[in-house]
Amino acid sequence: MQAGYTNHYAGANTLNVPSQFFISKELNRINYLIKHKIPIVMNNESSATYLIYVLSFLGTIIFLYISFISADSWIINLKHQSVLKNIPYFFKDEIIGKIGINFILVFSSVLLSIIGAYIFAGIKHNFVTLNYPVNFYFTHALIIPLWSYCLVFLAYLSGLVIFVTSLSMFLNQITKNIYLTIFIEGSIYALLFLPKDILKWLIFLPSPYLDLTNLFNGDLANNLHLTNINFLTGYLVLLIWSLILIYAFKYLGERKG
Numbered sequence: 259m260q261a262g263y264t265n266h267y268a269g270a271n272t273l274n275v276p277s278q279f280f281i282s283k284e285l286n287r288i289n290y291l292i293k294h295k296i297p298i299v300m301n302n303e304s305s306a307t308y309l310i311y312v313l314s315f316l317g318t319i320i321f322l323y324i325s326f327i328s329a330d331s332w333i334i335n336l337k338h339q340s341v342l343k344n345i346p347y348f349f350k351d352e353i354i355g356k357i358g359i360n361f362i363l364v365f366s367s368v369l370l371s372i373i374g375a376y377i378f379a380g381i382k383h384n385f386v387t388l389n390y391p392v393n394f395y396f397t398h399a400l401i402i403p404l405w406s407y408c409l410v411f412l413a414y415l416s417g418l419v420i421f422v423t424s425l426s427m428f429l430n431q432i433t434k435n436i437y438l439t440i441f442i443e444g445s446i447y448a449l450l451f452l453p454k455d456i457l458k459w460l461i462f463l464p465s466p467y468l469d470l471t472n473l474f475n476g477d478l479a480n481n482l483h484l485t486n487i488n489f490l491t492g493y494l495v496l497l498i499w500s501l502i503l504i505y506a507f508k509y510l511g512e513r514k515g
Contacts, residue, residue, distance in 0.1 A: 317470030395476025467492030
């Protein structure tokens, strides 16, 4: 397949050939399996491959899940202001508390999903080592073991929770409506589906980094032709926007207060 790209598949225009980037990733994965003498699994039913499938699915929808959980983060305070009317409190403590609650809700459910998927598939079919290779992208396509991928996934998830909670609290303060908050956050996620020629101009916005799967496997960087787009870039952008939203939320809250 790689050799075919040297002549642009001349005379074979009707062939359905994977992209050159995909082929290089698969070659890296197979070489890793051979080098470490790990049996190749050709389905998603074993413990490791099923977990990879679950993580890929979670990576795509996790933003929407966190958005649903955090959509009313500040609405309760707005609807019951009389309860705290004569009780002094600091916005910093409220923000930290809301983020902490969402951390617990999100991480507990994600960890249960990951552990449950691995054990369930292992019992039903067979257990495969957590050293099973996963495609990952930094400045180029590389391979990391599954356990490392899980750690990176959870680390990035922490930044995503901070961002979404900050965004929800800011939108709650402005809209005072849960459903409008969810709609706006869904619209921000929908920017991911813009044509790549437009999306490449939005790399300083959070939207391109909300799909963990495409970010981690390098599809985002490859589609935008930007080699420096990786999980560290995404994490930094999310944290910067989180700080902006937190200060904006604090300003609006103190002014209205």
